[in-house]
Amino acid sequence: MKTPDGRECPHFYGDYYRGRNIEECRLLKLHGQQWTRDLCKTCPVPDIARANSCQHMQLKPVVARPITAAFQRRVQVNAFCEKTKRDVSEPQIGCGECHSLPFNFEIKE
Numbered sequence: 001m002k003t004p005d006g007r008e009c010p011h012f013y014g015d016y017y018r019g020r021n022i023e024e025c026r027l028l029k030l031h032g033q034q035w036t037r038d039l040c041k042t043c044p045v046p047d048i049a050r051a052n053s054c055q056h057m058q059l060k061p062v063v064a065r066p067i068t069a070a071f072q073r074r075v076q077v078n079a080f081c082e083k084t085k086r087d088v089s090e091p092q093i094g095c096g097e098c099h100s101l102p103f104n105f106e107i108k109e
């Protein structure tokens with residue numbers, strides 16, 4: 001479903017049927033974090049979901065106020081692989097277990 005800023009996010013839920021106006025982030029809700037609409041605009045999750053759909057990777061979001069964002073609320077994400085039981089440093093790429101990198105190219109003459 002599309003977030004208030006227009007990006008596709010698998011964790012956003014909106015119900016506007018018959019005048020309802022219910023919106024929530026189910027990822028933040030699952031992790032006990034408070035969601036507000038403005039968080040979607042800078043959230044890294046839609047880009048991660050678009051780049052990597054690995055079923056073993058779990059995202060753990062935290063709402064923080066980083067210095068780099070002038071102390072404005074931002075979603076920060078840590079990723080964990082349930083298959084290898086280790087942290088994923090680059091969630092867009094993955095841990096490399098299922099889809100190993102770099103690819104081997106064979107040049108035949």
Ligand code: SF4
Pocket residue numbers: 003009010011012013024025026027028035039040041043044045046075
């Ligand atoms: S805060 Fe992030 S994860 Fe939650 S609905 Fe918005 S874009 Fe998706």
